[in-house]
Structure formats: structure tokens, C-alpha cells
């Protein structure tokens with residue numbers, strides 16, 4: 620009996636997802652009361668009050684299944700993105716949409732291209748579908764689209780581009796993206812994962828939805844988890860051609876977005892002030908962190924998102940633990956293949972200051 624193989628070979632090679640450490644776990648482990656989490660690029664200001672109200676209202680109806688078609692949310696998103704309703708995708712997090720891209724389009728042996736050290740869901744989806752991952756190293760912590768273009772071939776089914784890139788915060792410019800998409804074969808789908816879209820202010824950032832409107836085989840993904848601060852509800856969205864949207868609809872789980880998530884997302888879309896306030900806070904936090912990191916002589920990658928990728932110049936593992944002991948959770952670079960780096964999410968001013976004070980203390984004490 621013991622030599623019976625139950626698990627698919629490709630599943631045996633998968634590693635379970637390692638999230639940023641939860642606050643409660645750190646409180647328990649280190650006996651701390653005050654713990655701050657700057658590890659998962661969440662929004663410290665929290666959701667729009669309109670979203671919270673919508674959540675309370677929707678909570679009264681949870682005995683019913685949610686709207687399977689996300690009727691109201693899809694229409695609001697179509698208006699928001701200026702595309703047709705049939706082009707809109709909604710999932711329980713953009714993670715689900717990435718997963719569904721695998722189910723709908725990736726066959727065993729297909730090539731799936733991404734940069735090395737990527738956001739893990741791209742790699743996970745390729746592995747789950749028994750595809751061949753093609754890793755193209757970043758250059759200066761940025762996607763090297765020229766090198767990626769050289770690796771394209773008839774077997775390339777999906778290319779994942781995180782823009783801004785998690786974990787480095789860099790962007791791919793409109794010019795770079797246009798040159799790349801011109802080289803993409805007809806049968807290749809380009810996924811532009813724009814989870815941090817709303818934080819970007821650089822005019823060189825691509826208008827990715829134009830590619831969708833032109834009918835290119837591009838899938839643009841965005842989320843309510845980041846700037847809209849609804850990470851706990853899991854709702855992501857996207858836009859693509861009707862052809863690709865139809866295929867994604869076939870593999871979607873029934874009732875995949877909860878009624879509470881739909882209501883909160885819909886209400887959030889109407890609150891531009893919450894988005895503007897978060898952007899301002901983030902801009903100020905980045906400026907503060909850059910100043911302080913320079914004072915500590917630590918190098919960092921200028922960020923277009925709500926996190927900073929910085930080089931400690933020493934193994935990140937020990938620094939991570941020392942920061943935990945001081946009640947500060949960050950993300951270690953080793954999960955992204957960069958063992959001397961950490962990624963820190965911007966917080967409230969007092970949280971940023973607490974992170975810097977803890978880091979200074981830990982580095983001053985010669986950790987590592």
C-alpha cells in the first residue's frame with residue numbers, strides 16, 4: 620500500500636505559501652502587546668467608512684449565497700475602467716484570478732515566463748499546472764523585458780509581469796512594455812499584475828488598459844486588498860478581451876466572491892477621498908523612510924508602491940528575528956531569493972518611526 624502514489628508529481632514539488640507573520644503569532648511567541656505588521660503591503664489607514672457600512676449592511680443577508688455574477692460590482696468596474704462589462708473579471712483576490720489563468724490557459728509542458736524572485740503566485744500557478752517556468756533574472760531589481768523578449772517562443776503561453784514589481788517597487792515603463800508586447804507571439808498571454816496601480820504617480824507608467832481596448836491578449840489585474848484596504852475580504856478584479864474573459868468564466872468557482880466582499884468593493888470604488896488620503900500618506904512615508912535609510916547608510920530601491928526594498932548588507936534572517944523581538948514584522952528577502960534584503964511596508968508615521976528605531980538598534984547591536 621505504501622508505494623501507491625496519490626499525489627500528482629507536480630504537487631509534490633509545490634511548497635505551501637509562506638505569508639508574512641500574523642500579529643497575533645508574534646504577540647504569543649515573544650510575549651509582546653504592541654506589534655506592528657509592515658510585512659504584507661496592507662493599508663494602515665483602513666477601508667473607506669462607506670465600505671465598513673456596506674459590510675455591516677451585507678452581513679444581515681449572509682444566509683443567502685452571493686450574486687454569482689457580481690452584477691453591480693462588475694458594472695461599476697466597467698465604468699471605472701472604461702471597458703465593457705463582458706471584459707471584467709472578479710475573483711476572491713487577484714490570487715484567484717492568477718490561479719484561474721493557470722486553469723484556463725496553461726497545459727503541462729507550456730512555458731510560463733516570469734522574472735526570478737517573483738511574487739510567488741506566478742510560480743505556484745505554473746508549477747500547479749505542470750508547466751515549465753522560465754525565469755528571467757531582474758536587472759538592477761527591475762524586469763529585464765529585453766531579455767524576456769529574447770526568451771519568447773511558440774511554447775510561451777503566459778508571461779507574468781508585476782507592475783509595480785513586488786518585492787522591489789520598481790516599474791516597467793510604457794516604452795519598455797510597448798517594445799515587449801510588439802515581440803509577443805499571438806498565442807501568448809501577457810498578464811500585467813497591477814496590484815499597486817493606485818500608488819503610482821510616474822508619468823512613464825503604462826496605460827495598460829489601452830492594450831486591452833486594442834484587443835491585445837493582455838490581462839490586467841488589480842485588487843481591493845491594497846489601497847482599498849479590504850485584504851481580509853479577498854476581492855481582486857481585472858480586465859481583458861471578451862475572448863479571454865469567457866475562458867476564465869468557464870473555470871471560475873461558483874459564488875467565488877462573497878456578498879460582503881462585493882458590497883465593500885462597490886462602496887470603496889465610490890470613495891476617491893480614501894484613495895487620495897492613502898496616496899498622500901504613502902508619499903510622505905516613503906520620503907521619511909528614504910531619508911532615514913540614507914542616514915543609516917542603507918541602500919534601497921526607490922519605490923512606486925507602498926513598500927521599500929532595502930539591502931541590509933548582511934543576512935536578513937537574524938535581523939528579521941531581532942525586529943520581531945521589538946514588535947516589528949517585515950518580510951525577509953530570502954523568500955524572493957535575496958538573502959540580504961528585507962521588504963518593509965509603509966505604515967502610519969509612528970509605525971515608520973518605530974521600524975526605523977528598531978532597525979537602528981538592531982543594526983547598531985551588530986546583528987548578523
Ligand SMILES: Cc1ncc(COP(=O)(O)O)c(C=O)c1O
Nearest residue numbers: 712713714738785814842844855
Ligand atoms: C504583486 C501582487 N499581486 C497580487 C497580490 C495578491 O493580491 P490579492 O490580495 O488581490 O490576492 C499581491 C499581494 O501581495 C501582490 O503583491
